[in-house]
Amino acid sequence: MIIMEDNFSTKLQDKTYIALGSFDGLHKGHMKLIKEAKKMAKDNKGKSMVLTFKDHPLNTINKEITPKILLDNPSKAKILEENEVDIINFINFDKECMELSPEDFIKNMLHYYNAGGFVVGFNYRFGYKNLGDIDLLKKMSQEFNFNLNVVSPVKYLNEVISSSKIRHILIDDGNVDKAKKMLGRNYFLKGNIVRGKQLGRKLGFPTVNLNYNTKYVLPRGGVYYTLIEYENKLYKGITNVGYNPTVEDKKLNIETHILDFHKDIYGEDIVIYFSKRIRDEKKFSSLEDLKHQLKKDKSFAKRQSM
Incomplete structure (x- = not known):
């Protein structure tokens, strides 16, 4: 497995299929997304990638309300390697990343990571002030011709995990x-x-x-x-x-x-x-x-x- 810390500066040759999310706990809901990204990559003869943040975004926005962590990054990498993910990319949530528009966030992955598709959760939001949503992703998937899989929630005893x-x-x-x-x-x-x-x-x-x-x-x-x-x-x-x-x-x-x-x-x-x-x-x-x-x-x- 390749471990990256790259904020859209490295160009990848292989087509990638990217699971997007916070992945702060790597719980069963997260693992369902990752499984779907691996399947999408396999079906299209590409590489699976998990893209997440190196630190919780609230560490940059407001440290006072940053939640306690369930998993550190080395533990995440170990679990993802055991689950045969090809690439994990820990993005640094800096000022430049924080101010990136939702459209540019997706375009950067298409350009730098040769993204052929994305897997996201049902409530995924992204980009500046979390203005990007599923509707925007669906619209962009048609405009830029990439695969999109929106995964329904995983529940335990009728509670969303x-x-x-x-x-x-x-x-x-x-x-x-x-x-x-x-x-x-x-x-x-x-x-x-x-x-x-x-x-x-x-x-x-x-x-x-x-x-x-x-x-x-x-x-x-x-x-x-x-x-x-x-x-x-x-x-x-x-x-x-x-x-x-x-x-x-x-x-x-x-x-x-x-x-x-x-x-x-x-x-x-x-x-x-x-x-x-x-x-x-x-x-x-x-x-x-x-x-x-x-x-x-x-x-x-x-x-x-x-």
Whole structure:
């Protein structure tokens, strides 16, 4: 797969068939668009491309209201490569890009990327102030003779799947199981391990503390059954997202007890896949009560499938 960061300066020789969108979560709705772009490319003996922004456009327009991210760009590239996309292009949403008219946005892709067709979602908007819409795309497809596929929404339990919906489900509800149904995979966080207060070790439940990026969506505070990826191997885990109310910690921590794991991995990288919410965070009257609950949580985790 070719990874580009190109704002209409590189001319491509191969005919490309481009999926357009934010692709901020690569959820099931996004993956349907990508599947259709791959099919269009195959049918026309061209290359499939996913064109999206390097950073969320609101980072340029108004940082204060930029949503938390569900996926970073390296993770997007990895997922798209696994799905056999030919090209991903992360466009830089700068002032010039922001002021590009809808017509010029499409014309640039026809000229520079030799676009033979586009795949978009049912509510896709584009160009300066989002003035471009499906009607304009249909009109331009006839004028410039390119293929156009407008994909209908993908639903789960009669709800349209969207990144904002998934953010709400994770942040407000902590319903990681429902988020998984919409994403098509477990929601995950990644980062390196930093030293904590060592309280878990004293209780017989040693934990690792994730040094997380605050730009990411964090699931609602609570205790989760998780899968931990370390050195390409998966382990079962119990992850607490929160403030450890029993010991009155003021910093939000993401602490994980990894089952049947005894290595010292401070400074190393892990990925935490959130599989099921076990319970809310709770203040216990004693450390002994906390220890008793942790045994129950561990027993629950042991019974789960990988």
